[in-house]
Amino acid sequence: MRPQAWVSVPPILIGIDQGIGSPGSVACVILQGTWDRAWETAHIAPGLSADMLQSMSPEQIAHLIRARRTHKRFSGAAVSPEHLSWLVELLRWAPNHRVTQPWRAYVLDQPATHALGKWIADHRDVVLRHSDKPEKDRAKIEKLLSYYFPSLGAIIQVTQVRAPSEHQDREDYAAVSAGVQNMLLGAESLGLGHFWSTAATLCNPAVLQHLGIDPERERMVASLWLGGVVAQPPVPPRQDPDHYTTWISPSL
Ligand SMILES: Cc1cc2nc3c(=O)[nH]c(=O)nc-3n(C[C@H](O)[C@H](O)[C@H](O)COP(=O)(O)O)c2cc1C
Numbered sequence: 198m199r200p201q202a203w204v205s206v207p208p209i210l211i212g213i214d215q216g217i218g219s220p221g222s223v224a225c226v227i228l229q230g231t232w233d234r235a236w237e238t239a240h241i242a243p244g245l246s247a248d249m250l251q252s253m254s255p256e257q258i259a260h261l262i263r264a265r266r267t268h269k270r271f272s273g274a275a276v277s278p279e280h281l282s283w284l285v286e287l288l289r290w291a292p293n294h295r296v297t298q299p300w301r302a303y304v305l306d307q308p309a310t311h312a313l314g315k316w317i318a319d320h321r322d323v324v325l326r327h328s329d330k331p332e333k334d335r336a337k338i339e340k341l342l343s344y345y346f347p348s349l350g351a352i353i354q355v356t357q358v359r360a361p362s363e364h365q366d367r368e369d370y371a372a373v374s375a376g377v378q379n380m381l382l383g384a385e386s387l388g389l390g391h392f393w394s395t396a397a398t399l400c401n402p403a404v405l406q407h408l409g410i411d412p413e414r415e416r417m418v419a420s421l422w423l424g425g426v427v428a429q430p431p432v433p434p435r436q437d438p439d440h441y442t443t444w445i446s447p448s449l
Pocket residue numbers: 265266267268393394395396430433
């Protein structure tokens with residue numbers, strides 16, 4: 198849980214977590230403050246303590262947001278149960294209208310991830326029976342089983358509890374998406390590779406039912422794939438803010 202080495206580089210601390218990837222390959226930049234204090238903040242006293250707030254500059258937060266990247270290769274290292282619990286805890290701090298807390302998380306550590314891979318391999322036909330594009334999905338299953346599953350360190354299936362009205366359902370989906378982003382930023386800060394996937398196989402009703410998820414009651418928002426970093430992915434280009442921003446004139 199606790200990074201094994203801390204190097205103090207004011208105004209940030211760099212923690213090297215040797216539990217993931219090859220030794221020293223994962224350097225996670227933690228906004229200033231110790232791991233213990235962050236853990237305490239999350240579990241005992243939600244809300245930032247005064248010294249933590251002072252030590253987090255807006256640019257450090259912006260840096261974390263900009264540095265987050267989708268990883269499509271993983272090293273094969275496991276993700277620890279402590280890190281998985283820490284990430285799941287971040288879900289609940291997303292904004293959610295009327296505090297509906299519509300998220301659910303199904304955590305598969307590495308042994309459970311490998312067991313799911315085996316189950317899918319043994320039940321290809323059951324999974325494909327629920328597919329509207331069986332030929333395409335058969336190829337996707339093969340890639341998932343041969344390429345991704347052996348290298349993943351964990352999976353967290355994040356769902357939204359369906360709401361009684363269309364309006365609330367849309368708002369709750371947005372809330373869970375915000376929660377997933379919390380988890381992605383958390384994973385980035387831990388130096389973990391992460392991938393928000395909506396891969397058809399992991400959203401397949403047969404797979405969901407196997408995991409104890411009722412597809413009538415909950416819908417998939419993210420199959421969050423986690424693992425050790427192999428390489429920093431390229432940065433997909435972003436439009437300039439001017440492209441999507443309209444400043445409203447007060448004289449409107
Ligand atoms: C709702 C959602 C679903 C996604 N599903 C997939 C997916 O199934 N396959 C995939 O390759 N990438 C998927 N992505 C990741 C995007 O491809 C990725 O975010 C995009 O390329 C931008 O890269 P970045 O995340 O590194 O900024 C998904 C992202 C979101 C938000």
